[in-house]
Structure formats: structure tokens, C-alpha cells
Amino acid sequence: MLKNQDFYEKILKMAEDVKNNAYAPYSNFRVGAVLLTKSSKVYTGCNIENSSYGLTICAERVAVFKAVSEGEREFKILVLCADKDVFPCGACLQVLNEFSPEIEIVLKLKKEVKKFKLKDLLPYAFKLF
Numbered sequence: 001m002l003k004n005q006d007f008y009e010k011i012l013k014m015a016e017d018v019k020n021n022a023y024a025p026y027s028n029f030r031v032g033a034v035l036l037t038k039s040s041k042v043y044t045g046c047n048i049e050n051s052s053y054g055l056t057i058c059a060e061r062v063a064v065f066k067a068v069s070e071g072e073r074e075f076k077i078l079v080l081c082a083d084k085d086v087f088p089c090g091a092c093l094q095v096l097n098e099f100s101p102e103i104e105i106v107l108k109l110k111k112e113v114k115k116f117k118l119k120d121l122l123p124y125a126f127k128l129f
Helices: 005-019 059-069 090-099
Strands: 031-037 042-046 075-082 104-108 113-117
Touching: 005 031, 005 042, 005 075, 005 104, 031 059, 042 059, 059 075, 059 090, 075 090
Parallel strands: 075 104
Antiparallel strands: 031 042, 031 075, 104 113
16 A cells, blocks of 8 residues: 555544534535645645635645644645545645645545655646746
């Protein structure tokens, strides 16, 4: 599976647990995210829906925005767990790219756990410079 099996099992479990905090009355699709910073701090997030759909925010961005609001700017790993197989959306990938283009993204899929580098999921990220 993945190197450091115990570590990954722990953060995968955290993502599964935080998924239960999701506010998803419209889609009934819950997502949990765990973000590990380069300073070894952990931030979690879940998706939060709104009846005005454009105001909905993904679990990944909740975790990133919590971390940034606490002064963190560099991230090592993002773990994502959902009710169904899911990959981060383009907006979330672009936000991650803003801070950590080399971040590892770990997805808990139904039949397996997969690990990616951000550049594999967003090969043409928007950059000003």
C-alpha cells in the first residue's frame, strides 16, 4: 500500500472522522480532509454547503484556509475521504498550488488508497510568475 503504513492509517481515520462533521443537506455528499503542514501541525476540514450553491466550500479549502489563518503557508500532505470516490476539484487544486506545489495528495477510494503529487492532478496550474 503506502510507506509509513501506521501514519497513513492514522490520518486516513482522521479524514473519515471529520467527514462526519460535513454540512451537506443538499447533496448528501460528505467529504473530510486532513492537511499536514511542514511544521507538522494538522488541520482538518469538511465540506460546508449552502442553499446558494456558489457559496458552498470544499473540505480541502476549509482545511487550507484554517491553516493559513493560523500562519501556516507550507503543506506536506492532504488526505481526502468521502462518501464516494472523489478527487479534489480544480479550485481546490489551484488553492493548494498557491502554497505548496509539491504537496502529496492521498485519496481514500472505495477499493484502495492512492497517492499523487499535485502536479499530476493539476499539470497546468495558473501562475502569475
